[in-house]
Amino acid sequence: MQAFPLFFSLNDRRVLVVGGTDHAARKIELLLAAGAKVAVVAETVTGEVAQFIAERQVNWAGRGFCDAQLAGVSLVFVASDDEPLQEAVSRIAQARSVPVNVVDRPALSSFLMPAIIDRGLVTVAISTGGTAPALARKLRAEIERMLPAALGRVARFADMFRDQVRRTLRDPQARRHFWDHVFDGRVAAIALAGDETGARRELIRLLDAARSADNPFGMVHHVDAGPGDPDLLTLKAHRLLQRADVIVYDQLVSPEVLAMARRDAERLFVGKRKDFPCLAKDEIDRRLIALAHAGKTVVWLQGDAAVFDHCRV
Numbered sequence: 001m002q003a004f005p006l007f008f009s010l011n012d013r014r015v016l017v018v019g020g021t022d023h024a025a026r027k028i029e030l031l032l033a034a035g036a037k038v039a040v041v042a043e044t045v046t047g048e049v050a051q052f053i054a055e056r057q058v059n060w061a062g063r064g065f066c067d068a069q070l071a072g073v074s075l076v077f078v079a080s081d082d083e084p085l086q087e088a089v090s091r092i093a094q095a096r097s098v099p100v101n102v103v104d105r106p107a108l109s110s111f112l113m114p115a116i117i118d119r120g121l122v123t124v125a126i127s128t129g130g131t132a133p134a135l136a137r138k139l140r141a142e143i144e145r146m147l148p149a150a151l152g153r154v155a156r157f158a159d160m161f162r163d164q165v166r167r168t169l170r171d172p173q174a175r176r177h178f179w180d181h182v183f184d185g186r187v188a189a190i191a192l193a194g195d196e197t198g199a200r201r202e203l204i205r206l207l208d209a210a211r212s213a214d215n216p217f218g219m220v221h222h223v224d225a226g227p228g229d230p231d232l233l234t235l236k237a238h239r240l241l242q243r244a245d246v247i248v249y250d251q252l253v254s255p256e257v258l259a260m261a262r263r264d265a266e267r268l269f270v271g272k273r274k275d276f277p278c279l280a281k282d283e284i285d286r287r288l289i290a291l292a293h294a295g296k297t298v299v300w301l302q303g304d305a306a307v308f309d310h311c312r313v
Helices: 022-033 047-054 083-095 133-146 151-168 172-184 186-192 196-212 235-243 281-293
Strands: 014-018 037-041 073-078 100-102 115-119 122-126 219-224 246-249 266-269 297-302
Touching (some): 151 172, 151 196, 235 297
Parallel strands (some): 219 297
16 A cells, blocks of 8 residues: 555635646535635636636635745645646645645655545545556446445435444444444335435334344354455455454465455464464364354355365465
8 A cells, every 4th residue: 555545524624726727627626525715826727717716616816826825724736737836836835744736746746636436425535546547537437337326325324323323232243233234235225215214214123123132143154265366256255254253264365365354353363374283173163153152243264165174285
């Protein structure tokens, strides 16, 4: 990972855009949608930027850039073709620890703009570290086709019940399992269809059932990790790895396949290495059963399909 991904709240924060090009207009549109207070510095501006200024959606801060314009600014975008200006703004902003992005100049930027998929409360950002913007756009188009246009409606609906679910289900694992049922089942489907009343009724039914459940049992899933290429995993294997509370794995599982699991899932190694003797199959079975009795969703991930060959090196 070349850069740390995060989502930065710009609501009511000041952002400076240096330049009046079409690139500047695109950045201004995104910034206004995020609630930022935008100021523009440019010698000349395109029609779109001029319209933003005329409609008082952005502030005109002058024709030339100076250091004082960075006071109180949270971000700076440089959308000018003037290379000396690009370098000067980048140098001064970074000296003041103000994040700066110079369009199409990753070497001058302290942060990079991703390709963005906007579904209301659901936002997906894709970055190639500035090396292949066309690839990022291609990936965005593919992912956009997969995500329903009304997906934000489901997130907004879930937010309405978030506090109630937290008060009802104190155990974090129980809450996660509950939300898995919500987003994978009828609640999400009904909410996507626009029937908020029906979705509310179904969610309350699920919550009542989860609250009254006594000593819920978990489940153990055996997944063949194959030869180590994560692209060869089935869709079902991917889903199980994302839902698992515990990943039990052996020495034949590649780091690339293991990386497909939830980041916060517990990992239990049962294979063989120099500093760790291979566990007997009976001992593995006892551990798996104990985890299931504790209500855990477990994936036993093996690098070979032969169950009794788990100690092979």
